[in-house]
Amino acid sequence: MTTTTDPVDPDLIGIVHHALRRDLGRTLDALSLVAAALHVPLYEEARALRQRQQAHDLVRSLAPPLDAGGVPVLLVGGLLDTPWLLEPLADWFDLLHCRTAMAPVGFGVDCGERTTGRVLRALEELVLDTGRPALIGLCQVL
Structure with missing residues (x-):
């Protein structure tokens, strides 16, 4: 039986x-x-997670219609920054069609010389992987 x-x-x-x-x-x-x-x-804590989602939505809505052609970008966090805190910025670069990587600086509280060495190794790896010069984005979230 068919009904409409x-x-x-x-x-x-x-x-x-x-x-x-x-x-x-x-x-x-x-x-x-x-x-x-x-x-x-x-x-x-639940409110902070909601605000984080709102920040992600804002980043997505503000991304200009630009194709950066896969330009490599190395994000370097500052004091107490973590990859989790830098994700909205990384998402924005991804929307611009960049190849984004995050430097392994931990919480940014280690010895400056060791941290610089890790950043330089991450930069060298990104440049070798892409075969192109990379941009460095210095970020301070807190």
């Missing part, structure tokens, strides 16, 4: 979707205020 239904108006779907997102956003905002007031365990 009237097609749903796409404009109606858009209106319902927008209303649901708006109401869900208001509900989440209210819950967020309650959780903050009650000092719910791990609330700040």
